């Protein structure tokens with residue numbers, strides 16, 4: 186049974202926005218705790234809005250939702266809720282994104298955000314046995330100067346942050362816009378990743394690789410439009426963090442049966458499966474595996490390869506990666 190295999194496999198999750206794990210029930214609870222009135226009548230009224238035609242329609246709701254996150258405890262509770270779900274899905278390592286500007290731009294101190302998140306992840310490492318890395322993403326719809334202004338805060342917390350990323354509205358905001366801050370981060374020894382080729386063209390994927398020198402590509406679906414680029418990515422071993430239910434909900438694919446995951450694997454790409462914004466897209470990582478497996482007919486070998494890839498593509502030390510990969514190989 187695929188469901189049993191998927192549930193039992195120890196896995197890493199490499200593309201999950203912590204703000205995108207804010208379930209409607211927690212949003213309402215935090216709103217009440219902080220004396221905030223949400224512009225939605227009820228949890229059900231909010232959920233009814235989770236019907237998106239594109240990335241921007243989702244982002245508008247996602248940025249409105251973060252208004253309830255005010256204190257260190259709020260960020261702790263948000264992260265802890267995700268970690269309990271991750272544990273249930275047998276996630277043993279997670280590399281999560283957060284969007285600092287979505288908080289600092291409304292007056293929440295960077296320290297409040299990172300300290301709350303870090304405490305939850307440290308506690309989870311002890312109590313739930315889940316290791317973690319944290320990646321701070323810049324919002325690409327904002328000017329690069331805003332990212333440069335924020336960057337010293339990230340450096341100040343470099344003991345808690347492994348890398349920087351690039352997310353938000355992709356079309357019209359190509360990776361080339363962010364070369365300065367990415368080259369500085371690279372020089373400073375941070376890992377660098379970028380969302381590319383989710384809605385944007387294959388050329389944005391090429392820019393992320395050549396201009397930002399990314400260590401991993403988030404989404405990357407549209408690289409498939411360019412055969413030569415796809416071959417280069419496969420040859421270089423650069424991994425893609427693919428998010429099937431996100432692709433479906435944001436209409437990157439019109440039907441899960443049309444998801445290009447098999448094509449990606451057949452072309453030698455190191456693809457991984459992830460939940461992106463699970464509270465908004467209808468499923469955590471195992472739901473992504475299960476629904477995709479059912480839709481495109483993934484066999485056991487392909488499922489195991491995708492899980493092996495999750496460790497291979499992680500920023501864990503090589504020896505730790507190898508130990509996780511051996512544990513996964515035992516399922517072959």
Ligand SMILES: Nc1ncnc2[nH]cnc12
Pocket residue numbers: 202205240247352353354380383431461462
């Ligand atoms: N899927 C996604 N694409 C771009 N930015 C995001 N921020 C949160 N989820 C995102």
Ligand SMILES: [Zn+2]
Pocket residue numbers: 200202352380403461
């Ligand atoms: Zn994402």
